Amino acid sequence: MPILQRKNPVDLSFSLITAFASFTVVLLISGIFVVLVRESSLSIGKFGVLKFLTSTEWNPVTESFGAATAIYGTFITTGIALIIAIPAAIGIAVFITEISPNFLKAPIGVAIELLAAIPSIIYGMWGLFTLAPIMSRYIEPALKSSIGKVPLLGTLFQGTPMGIDILTASVILSIMIIPFTASIARDAFNLTPAVVKESAYSVGATKWEVVKDVVLPYSKLGVFGGIALSLGRALGETMAVAFVLGNNHQITSSLLNAAATITVTLANEFTEADTDMYLSSLFYLALVLFVLSFIVLAIAKYFLLRAERKYSR
Amino acid sequence: MKRIILLVVISVVTFSFSLAGAEEILNGAGASFPYPVYSAWAYDYYKATGAKLNYQSIGSGGGIRQIANRTVDFGASDAPLTPAQLNKDNLLQFPAVMGGVVLVVNMPGVKAGAVRLDSEAVCKVYLGNIKYWDDAKLKTLNPKMKLPHNEITVVHRSDGSGTTAIFTNYLSGACSDWKARVGAGTSVKWPVGIGGKGNEGVSQYVKKAQYSIGYVEFAYAEQNKLAYTLLKNSAGNFVEPSFNAFEDAAATGNFDPKKHFDHWLVNAPGKHAWPIAGATFILLAKDKKDSSVKSVRFFDWAFKNGDAKAKELIYVPLPKSLKDKIRAYWKANGIY
Amino acid sequence: MNVEEKRKFESLVALSLSTLAAIFGLFWLVFILGDVLIHGMSALKLSLFTHDPTPPGVTGGGLRNAFMGQLLITVVATLIGVPVGVLGGTFLAEYARGTRIAQLVSILSDIMVSVPSIVIGTFIYAILVKPVGHFNGWAGSVALAVIMIPVVLRTTEDMLSLVPWTLREAAFALGAPYYKVITQVVYRGAATGILTGILLSIARVAGETAPLLFTSFNNSFFSTEMKGPIASLTVSIFQYAMGPYDEWHQQAWAASFMITAVILVITILGRLIIRWRYK
Numbered sequence: 001m002p003i004l005q006r007k008n009p010v011d012l013s014f015s016l017i018t019a020f021a022s023f024t025v026v027l028l029i030s031g032i033f034v035v036l037v038r039e040s041s042l043s044i045g046k047f048g049v050l051k052f053l054t055s056t057e058w059n060p061v062t063e064s065f066g067a068a069t070a071i072y073g074t075f076i077t078t079g080i081a082l083i084i085a086i087p088a089a090i091g092i093a094v095f096i097t098e099i100s101p102n103f104l105k106a107p108i109g110v111a112i113e114l115l116a117a118i119p120s121i122i123y124g125m126w127g128l129f130t131l132a133p134i135m136s137r138y139i140e141p142a143l144k145s146s147i148g149k150v151p152l153l154g155t156l157f158q159g160t161p162m163g164i165d166i167l168t169a170s171v172i173l174s175i176m177i178i179p180f181t182a183s184i185a186r187d188a189f190n191l192t193p194a195v196v197k198e199s200a201y202s203v204g205a206t207k208w209e210v211v212k213d214v215v216l217p218y219s220k221l222g223v224f225g226g227i228a229l230s231l232g233r234a235l236g237e238t239m240a241v242a243f244v245l246g247n248n249h250q251i252t253s254s255l256l257n258a259a260a261t262i263t264v265t266l267a268n269e270f271t272e273a274d275t276d277m278y279l280s281s282l283f284y285l286a287l288v289l290f291v292l293s294f295i296v297l298a299i300a301k302y303f304l305l306r307a308e309r310k311y312s313r
Numbered sequence: 314m315k316r317i318i319l320l321v322v323i324s325v326v327t328f329s330f331s332l333a334g335a336e337e338i339l340n341g342a343g344a345s346f347p348y349p350v351y352s353a354w355a356y357d358y359y360k361a362t363g364a365k366l367n368y369q370s371i372g373s374g375g376g377i378r379q380i381a382n383r384t385v386d387f388g389a390s391d392a393p394l395t396p397a398q399l400n401k402d403n404l405l406q407f408p409a410v411m412g413g414v415v416l417v418v419n420m421p422g423v424k425a426g427a428v429r430l431d432s433e434a435v436c437k438v439y440l441g442n443i444k445y446w447d448d449a450k451l452k453t454l455n456p457k458m459k460l461p462h463n464e465i466t467v468v469h470r471s472d473g474s475g476t477t478a479i480f481t482n483y484l485s486g487a488c489s490d491w492k493a494r495v496g497a498g499t500s501v502k503w504p505v506g507i508g509g510k511g512n513e514g515v516s517q518y519v520k521k522a523q524y525s526i527g528y529v530e531f532a533y534a535e536q537n538k539l540a541y542t543l544l545k546n547s548a549g550n551f552v553e554p555s556f557n558a559f560e561d562a563a564a565t566g567n568f569d570p571k572k573h574f575d576h577w578l579v580n581a582p583g584k585h586a587w588p589i590a591g592a593t594f595i596l597l598a599k600d601k602k603d604s605s606v607k608s609v610r611f612f613d614w615a616f617k618n619g620d621a622k623a624k625e626l627i628y629v630p631l632p633k634s635l636k637d638k639i640r641a642y643w644k645a646n647g648i649y
Numbered sequence: 650m651n652v653e654e655k656r657k658f659e660s661l662v663a664l665s666l667s668t669l670a671a672i673f674g675l676f677w678l679v680f681i682l683g684d685v686l687i688h689g690m691s692a693l694k695l696s697l698f699t700h701d702p703t704p705p706g707v708t709g710g711g712l713r714n715a716f717m718g719q720l721l722i723t724v725v726a727t728l729i730g731v732p733v734g735v736l737g738g739t740f741l742a743e744y745a746r747g748t749r750i751a752q753l754v755s756i757l758s759d760i761m762v763s764v765p766s767i768v769i770g771t772f773i774y775a776i777l778v779k780p781v782g783h784f785n786g787w788a789g790s791v792a793l794a795v796i797m798i799p800v801v802l803r804t805t806e807d808m809l810s811l812v813p814w815t816l817r818e819a820a821f822a823l824g825a826p827y828y829k830v831i832t833q834v835v836y837r838g839a840a841t842g843i844l845t846g847i848l849l850s851i852a853r854v855a856g857e858t859a860p861l862l863f864t865s866f867n868n869s870f871f872s873t874e875m876k877g878p879i880a881s882l883t884v885s886i887f888q889y890a891m892g893p894y895d896e897w898h899q900q901a902w903a904a905s906f907m908i909t910a911v912i913l914v915i916t917i918l919g920r921l922i923i924r925w926r927y928k
Contacts (some may be wrong), residue, residue, distance in 0.1 A: 007826075015744045022737035022754050025802060026793055029757045032764060035772045060473070061496035071779070084834055091670025099664055100671075110920055112674050114682075116849060117916045119856020122685060122881060122905055125890065128514070130684050133521065160466070162507055162522065175677045184807075187842075191811065208660035232762050237875070239858060246508045247471035258471075258507055260848070263765050267859065268510065271372025272473030272499045274392060279374065282842040286768045290760070295760045301752070338870065340783065340878060349892055352869055353704030359870075367878060369867045370888055382779055511891045536893040625706055627893075 033290065040284035042277060052284060058249035058260075060273075065281035067288050069249040072176035073259035074289070077166055077241065078234045080255070081173035086227060088174070094211055096182075097189040109186060115206050116179035123240035127172045132244055135171070136163030140256055143167075158254040162246075167255040169245040176240055177230035184229065188222020189215050226302035238263040262289040338365040343376015343389030346530060347410055347593045350628045351389070354615045357622060366611050373475050373499065380404060380596045386604035388596035391475020392499060393575040403599045405646055406573040407639045408592035409612055411563055411629040413531040414479050415554045415589070417539035419519050420446065420461070423541055426553050428476050430452045431545035432487030432580075432588065437467055438526060440490060441505035446524060461524070468518045468527035471508025473500040474612045479591035480528045483579040487588070501506050528589075531559075532627035547580045558587035559629040568592075568635055570642040590629070597648070605648045613640070613649070680895025682909070689906020692899035697907075701871050702885075705894040712904055714871040718880035719908075721873060722786055722865055723855055726793035730854075731847055738843075741802070742809035743831055755806060757763070758799035769795050770860035778864060786875035789865025793854040800853060804846025808839040848919045852912045858883040882908055 035045075043052070047065060055066020096109050140161030148157035159165075192215045200210045216223070246258025247268045260268075262285050273279040316583045341351070348370035355366040371379070373390040380388030381402040388407075399406055416435060418428055434450055437443040443450060447460040470477045481497035495501050509515040514534040519527040519539060531554055534541045552558045565583035568574045578590040595612065597605040616639075620630040631639070643649030650658065696711045703710030729792070737754070745751040770792055777788035812835050820830040861867075866878035869884065882904050889901035 008828070011826045011828045014831075015759070016743060018740035021733045022740040022802065024733055025754055025758050025761060028798070029761050029764075031776070032761075032768065032772045035775050036768065039771070057502075059502040060500050061498040061502065088670045088673055091667040092674050093708075094664075094667040095671040099667060108671060108675070110917065111678055112671075113845075113849075114913055114916060115674065117852040117912050118681060118909055119852070119883070119905075119912065121856055121858055121886060122681070122767075122909055125901075125905060126681050128510075129516070130680075134520075156784050162518070164509075164518070169775045173831060175681075178677075180676055183845075187811070203364065206656050206660035206907055208663040209656065211663070228759065229762075229803075232759055236762070236765050238765055238767065239856075243510055243514075247510070248508055249502070266765055266767050268472035269500055271375045271862070272475070273374040274377060274390075274473075274499055279378075283771075286765055288700060290764060290768070293760045293764070298756060301756050301759070305752070338872075338877065340866070342866070345888070345891060348888065349705050349894065352702070353706070355869060356704045356707070365870055367868050367870060369884075370891075371862055371866075375863070384778055384783055433672075512893065513891055519675070530893070531851070532893045536895070622704075622706075626704075 004110050034101065036283055036287040036290060040280050040287050042280035043284040046277065047281075047284075048279075053288070054248070056251060058265075060269075060275075060278050063275065063277045065277075065284070067262070067285055068262050069251055070262045070265050070285060071288065071292070072251045073166070073245070073261040073264070074292070075236060076255075077170045077173055077245070078231065079260055080166070080170035081177060081234050082227070082231065083170065084174035085178045085230060086181060089178045089226070089230075090185055090223065092178070092182040093185035093189055097185050097215075098207055098211055109183070112179050112182050115175060115225065116183075120176070120237060120239040120296075123172055123176060127168065127240065128243040131172065132163035132168055133229070135165075135168045136204075137163050140165075140167065144256065155253045156255050159252075159256040161256050164244055164246045164256075164258055165256050166245070166252075166259050169241040169259075169261075170255070171243060172240050173237060175235060177234050180230040180233055181223070181226035184226030185219070185223045188219035188226075188261040192218045224300070228297060230295060231300065232297055235289065236263060238267050242267040262286070338367050339387075339604070339611065340385045341366065341368040341387040341389060341595075341608070342371050342379045342385045344373045344391045344475055344593050344597075346372035346391050346412060347389060347628070349532075350410055350619075350623050352628050353618045353622050353626060354611075357618070358611055358614055361618070362614070364607075364611070372473070374473065377596065380598055383598055383601060386601070387608040389593060390596060391591065391593045392478045393577070393592075393594050394573070394596070395575055396554050396572050399573050399596075405597040405599055405605070405642075406575070406594050406633070406646075407612075407642060408568065408574050408631060409595045409615070410557055410623055411578065411590055411592045411631065413554050413559045413562075413587050413590045413629065414476055414483070414528055415531050415534050415541040416526060416528050416544065417516075417519050419523055419525045419540065421523065423458075425534075426541065426543055427458065428540075428542040429545070429551050430542050432483070435544075436484050436488035436491045436572045439467060439469070439484065439503075439505070440494065441467075456460050463524040465504075466518075466525035467506030468522070468525050469503050469506050469508055469513050470500070470512075470515060471510050474511075475499065475591070475593065476528070476530055477501065479577070479579065480589060482577045482591075483589040486577070486580045488551060535627050544588050546586050547582050548584045548586070550584060552585055552587055554587055556624065556629055558585055560632055562586035562588075562590040563592070563635060564632045565627065566590075566592075568638065570638055570645070571608050574639075574642075592631070599646070602648065609643050609648050613643075616640075682913075685717065685902075685906050686695070688902040689909075692903035693906065694903070697900065697903055702869055705892070705896060707871060708896070710896075711898070711902065712880075712882065712885055712900060714868060714880040715882045715885040715904065716907075717871065718786070718865070719855070719882040721875065722789045722793060722879065722881055723851065725787070725790035725875070726797060726854055727847075727851055729790060730794035730797030731801055734798045735805050735843060735847075736848070737798070738802040738805025739807065739831060741806040743827070743835065745809075749821035751806075755803065757865050758803050761799040762803070765859070766796060766857050767859035767862075770863045773860065774863040784866035784878045786865045786877070786879035789861045789879065789881065790875070792864045793857060796854050796857065796860065797850040800850040801846050801861070803841075805839075805843050808842030808846065809835055811842065812838040843883065844919055850917050852916060855912055856883060856908060858887045862887075 056068045148154045248258035401634040485492040485497040505558040509518045515527045516537045537640045561583040562581035566578045665820040700711030741751040868878045868880045889897040
């Protein structure tokens with residue numbers, strides 16, 4: 001199919017309109033990039049790239065800024081959220097497509113998607129007022145006294161269980177991204193041709209074997225897509241974690257300590273940043289997140305395209 | 314479906330234009346700390362004069378930038394700008410209302426006003442040098458109290474805030490160790506403790522965590538019924554946070570119109586002065602005279618009629634002497 | 650245990666875990682919604698919808714201005730964002746299918762989804778507020794639309810790609826031009842998915858605070874004038890939740906409840922309409 005349909009004038013104008021519409025994304029993203037670079041130029045000039053990325057110092061008083069702590073916080077919260085969310089989301093998709101009785105499929109599917117509809121500021125308020133106290137009173141002390149005693153693994157659960165920490169933030173993040181992976185995985189599962197599944201059943205495969213050996217490989221592409229989308233969403237999530245992460249610039253091995261992500265730093269400090277260098281460094285952080293997302297998603301896309309080539313047709 | 318969309322488009326567009334330009338609103342933005350009192354004044358001002366004033370809390374940093382970019386009629390900041398900064402952006406500045414920052418503690422059975430602290434003790438607690446409630450230093454300050462051997466959970470703000478700026482200025486002024494190691498600003502690199510978002514967040518943490526200490530605006534301590542401490546002021550007296558103590562600080566604070574009132578109201582010399590007070594400031598653009606005159610008219614009205622309202626909301630009105638200084642400053646700059 | 654039994658057992662375990670996962674997901678939904686419901690319902694009053702804000706201490710205040718403003722901003726944002734997103738997605742999945750341009754735009758959109766919303770707010774501030782010299786409702790709408798566009802665009806692309814290619818070929822065989830194939834065959838086939846994408850994007854932006862803070866600002870008075878500062882629920886919630894007064898907290902919870910309820914009703918309604926339309 002040629003990109004521009006020259007034969008038919010209506011077709012030509014329609015294709016031009018759609019082309020222009022998709023081009024707005026390029027326009028917007030380059031616009032945002034330019035604004036980010038322009039606003040952070042002061043900080044880039046002072047700290048450079050390597051120093052900014054590796055410095056763990058975030059000190060507004062001495063105007064000495066580095067992104068390492070925020071990058072660490074972003075990775076660890078996102079990583080833990082994915083570890084919780086991916087199995088849960090795939091389980092949900094399997095449940096909806098393979099186990100649930102027909103009359104329950106739609107309601108459960110909608111219910112899970114409703115999780116994505118809840119505004120992130122609500123997640124934030126709920127996290128602060130409801131989840132954090134539960135975490136600090138019950139779950140975190142329990143984790144501390146059980147896994148916390150195991151050597152090596154125990155380092156993850158040290159410190160005072162305040163409920164305002166990496167663990168709580170990750171749990172909230174994971175709840176927020178479950179529906180993204182789940183609904184896309186479900187749609188992908190549904191695309192598996194019934195014929196293929198039935199032939200597997202006819203040779204005596206169990207339900208799980210059909211899911212594992214037929215449905216999952218067939219729909220890998222979609223599942224990856226869903227995970228990539230979740231990852232993108234989790235990296236940039238702000239309000240939901242801003243209330244429960246504590247915004248403490250430190251690199252810590254314990255999940256019971258406060259940390260800072262790039263987004264939380266922005267949300268907490270952007271409106272009160274009083275000096276130009278401070279504000280510029282915050283923009284620099286945003287730029288780092290922007291580039292980070294770019295790399296992560298480009299890698300995800302690379303795998304998706306490879307998977308596509310492998311599984312299509 | 315298409316028809317519905319069309320209908321919505323038409324109604325929205327007509328709606329938006331038919332009502333456009335009907336009335337003038339004075340827009341102000343900035344510090345979140347004075348937001349309740351400014352909005353209360355604006356409400357009464359509208360009822361009294363019919364003029365609308367729309368104040369929005371977007372943070373002091375935001376307020377400074379908005380007035381520098383001239384997107385609002387006045388900006389507001391909890392931290393005073395230096396004369397150099399004001400000149401750079403061609404701005405005027407004056408204080409509008411005050412508040413006090415108090416230290417609050419959570420210990421079983423300990424009531425408001427029971428614990429006595431001085432600047433050295435507060436400093437050492439926030440530096441992490443004093444780790445337990447039964448530290449010798451705290452014991453000498455509170456000889457009659459039975460202080461427990463429990464670790465102190467230090468609570469501070471996680472977000473940038475004027476409250477933190479006032480508090481860290483107090484510590485920097487009273488304690489050289491703090492000045493050298495941490496310094497003062499809207500957010501600092503805290504040596505110890507956990508961070509709560511907003512005065513709300515700090516109040517929540519202090520309420521929740523036993524044996525904790527935090528700093529909040531006086532209004533939050535009152536509203537959340539937190540146990541505030543007494544503090545030793547520069548005159549050597551232990552004072553209780555109260556309107557009188559804040560007013561005494563303001564009256565003895567050295568606000569100089571020549572420096573555009575750039576002054577931190579901490580460690581004021583008054584006998585009964587509360588040591589951690591702070592004014593919140595209004596910023597005006599010199600070149601937007603019309604906006605500035607209208608803004609000044611509002612604050613002049615508030616100075617005359619707003620004191621009771623401010624007190625009701627647990628803010629501290631400026632003392633008369635300071636109001637007069639501000640009016641003279643307005644006059645000198647041709648906006649009054 | 651022989652091989653047969655082991656396989657059956659394995660299947661049982663895996664399926665039970667999947668069921669548990671579904672319960673896990675539903676548990677959070679009930680938990681969060683229940684919490685918002687309890688807090689919100691107790692604070693819900695008629696005056697919330699019929700009155701404008703009053704300062705603390707004066708009872709009977711409401712958020713009429715914020716409800717109106719939120720509605721205006723979101724509707725305008727949807728009117729800007731949805732057409733651009735759907736058309737852009739159409740280009741990627743149809744005219745430019747499989748080309749490098751399509752891949753590039755698609756990756757860029759994925760990245761745009763994760764741009765912090767406060768950055769988008771700043772971007773719009775730079776192009777629509779600072780040059781004009783004052784905050785305005787249009788800027789807020791555009792900021793939300795910018796957030797919507799990549800979401801709608803990507804779901805549209807994905808959903809159109811899921812429509813089997815053979816369906817288009819059948820239509821081509823009848824001599825239909827491509828635009829007719831797209832609007833009458835492909836869109837119809839992917840309508841459910843596209844609508845879900847649109848609804849998700851509305852849900853996404855309706856709860857956004859940060860991009861509105863520096864664009865549409867807020868307004869303590871009732872105003873429908875998009876040329877000036879305009880109130881929104883989210884910014885009001887943000888300001889009220891941070892304040893010291895119980896009354897404000899109550900109103901913040903009630904407003905949170907309303908926003909959540911409206912978003913959920915939209916989502917469910919959308920679902921029902923689709924089911925009814927295509928049954």
